[in-house]
Amino acid sequence: MAGKKIDTRAPGLEAGVALAKWLTGKEHLHYGLWTGLEVRAANLGPAQEAYSQKLFALLPQGRALRILDIGGGAGETAKRLMDLGHRVEIVVPSPYLAGRCRENAKGAVVHEALFQQAQVTGPFDVCLFSESFQYMPFKVSLPKARGLLAPDGVIVIGDTFRPEGFDRGTGDRPVGGGHPLGKFRAFLPKAGLAIETEEDVTDAVAPSIDLEQAFFNVVGVGLAGLDREFSEKRPRMRNLLVGLIGLFMGKAARDRLARRLRGKARTADAFRANNRYLLMRLGQTA
Template sequence: MGSGRIDTRAVGLEAGCALARWLTGKEHMHYGLWAGLEPVAANLGAAQEAYSRRLFALFPEGRLRILDIGGGAGETAKRLIAMGHQVEIVVPSAFLASRCRENAPGAVVHQAIFEEARVTGPFDLCLFSESFQYIQLRDSLPKARALLAPGGAIVIGDVFRRDGGPWLGNPKRVVGGGHVLSVFRKAVEAEGLVIEAEDEVTDEVAPSIDLEQAFFNVLGVGLSGMDRELRAHRPWLRGLAVGVVGRLMGERRRASLVARLTATDRTAEAFRASNHYLLMRLRPAAV
């Protein structure tokens, strides 16, 4: 039997896909590049398209066999298939696996974490688009390298922690994340890989943080207003609701959600101070 607790991650993924589809008509779940664009919801689709174009510019030439690691809802795979590539997707969530099969029916979908995924390759390209940070370096780089065909490449688009940045004081609370950049670079060298191309887009990505937090704050205002009215006029109902939510979510997750809805410190500037956002292509070093 289950624990009886709400799976907030699954709920969040489903809500995120629905929101993205409502705003943009697509289920992209990555940040955008905002150069020349006002960071408002109406421009989210254009910013995400700019991100995809910059990421795809790092791909090797020709028709490729691609492993999309952490492929979100399958929107990237759908576009890659339309470009003539063969695509396999690795995604851990049952919900996202179902969205991948719906959005990219031409792709082979593996529902598993990358460390355990039974994929054989070889692949011309292993792609990590905002999934690299969630996998231990001891697992991600060796397995991706082993899956490459001769001449193949690894392309990464993700956030990395700055060496010595302000995030060190409270890493779980400071916006951003990922591997510490210097640690990543040492792991790349130890694995016999070289960074063949690197594009820092931190400033262009950062406005995504302000847009994302503005959305959560809007939700927070609505829920705070409801809480105020219940506290004033139906305190017994409020107490019941708080108790039920606390039981279903757990007190720690409930407190975390409240903090997320009311945060004022998750800003583009805070993101820049603690993180790098990098697009890069890696290949095995020449012997």
């Protein structure tokens, strides 16, 4: 009987959370804003803090809010919001991240489900998508979020979008992601929503890609060194390990990983060319 396909997403999330905590002391999984900061690992924490401050400025001010954090990562954003006096519920599909949310944001209600399927009861003053919006079909997520809002409630989004004229090409998907910006804007009136405020922070966010790629290149150098040692001194064991990897990971996946570890194509400039990172607040029109 064929074995089950290995899902690398969960281990990837766990590794990402662990790396973020090791670097910054917090389990943030989002980009940073690098304006005025040197792009190096030691500044990841301050860059992420600058992002959080910019995001929180989009929230209605001067009162305690009931907030639904949709795709809430490891719960760090929810914890910050609760520390500011807000009531927070989190929707997150990953069992691992749901556990981290319960640990990091004690007292928050955690819904372990896809947002499309989550049984959530409003009304909320804010539905927040912090780098989670791109992973859900917006023709489903926007109407559902709007239906959970209080009469004066808003939707806050911080995420990447693909700009007009974006061309994926024929190779690997260009760095970044997100919904087509033109289609997203055209759908807003149909969902009874309008942009109240919007800021393009693509230039400030883009250096996060250089830092990420530098990390993968460091890992790639280490793995290349191990492979060289095994090839020279334990060739039979090396061949066995390569064969075992081949059982669980197809050639295309191995090639993508190799390009990620050794490549130089994922850069801040490539991100700027293929993405628009927007911070926006959507209000209800009817």
